Amino acid sequence: MTKENQRSVEIERTGAGAYEVRNVRGGVIAMGGGDDDRFTPVELLLAALGGCSGIDVDLVASRRAEPVRFVVRVRGDKIRDAAGENRMENLEIEFDLEFPEGADGDRARSVVPRLIQQSHDRLCTVTRTVERGSPVAASQVGE
The missing domain is CATH 3.30.300.20 (K homology (KH) domain)
Incomplete structure (x- = not known):
């Protein structure tokens, strides 16, 4: 795997059942378990x-x-x-x-x-x- 080919995200827990997915460009998506409006x-x-x-x-x-x-x-x-x-x-x-x-x-x-x-x-x-x-x-x- 080379740096040019690699893709990645980081997922951080922000609370009970709540997470933020971040890309290397600074984009953020809210993610959850389906109990609210998070994806x-x-x-x-x-x-x-x-x-x-x-x-x-x-x-x-x-x-x-x-x-x-x-x-x-x-x-x-x-x-x-x-x-x-x-x-x-x-x-x-x-x-x-x-x-x-x-x-x-x-x-x-x-x-x-x-x-x-x-x-x-x-x-x-x-x-x-x-x-x-x-x-x-x-x-x-x-x-």
């Missing part, structure tokens, strides 16, 4: 899936025309499988897009299906990682 870790996973593909599609399509509506919905089922393990399945990313009438809007609409497929098949790091799977190592430092 849960599963919701952040869904946001990462939709955000990754949404950005891929937006970067190219919006060069052709500014969208009138650009909404990405992500859903899935949280299950406990036969082995007693919690996980998500039936993950779906839905694009609800509208572009203006006219030639520019037509050009944007025409590229969206290809962009969604390319994002899914090779561009979106989050989707590619979830679908292929990757080992996760857990360790403790300090006490």
Whole structure:
């Protein structure tokens, strides 16, 4: 792993069931266990899936025309499988897009299906990682 390739966040407990996720650029997201309006870790996973593909599609399509509506919905089922393990399945990313009438809007609409497929098949790091799977190592430092 090189510094150029490494991505990281830090999660700090701020109270009972309350956490802040920070990136190296100073961004902060509130995270919790689902008892309040903070995002849960599963919701952040869904946001990462939709955000990754949404950005891929937006970067190219919006060069052709500014969208009138650009909404990405992500859903899935949280299950406990036969082995007693919690996980998500039936993950779906839905694009609800509208572009203006006219030639520019037509050009944007025409590229969206290809962009969604390319994002899914090779561009979106989050989707590619979830679908292929990757080992996760857990360790403790300090006490």
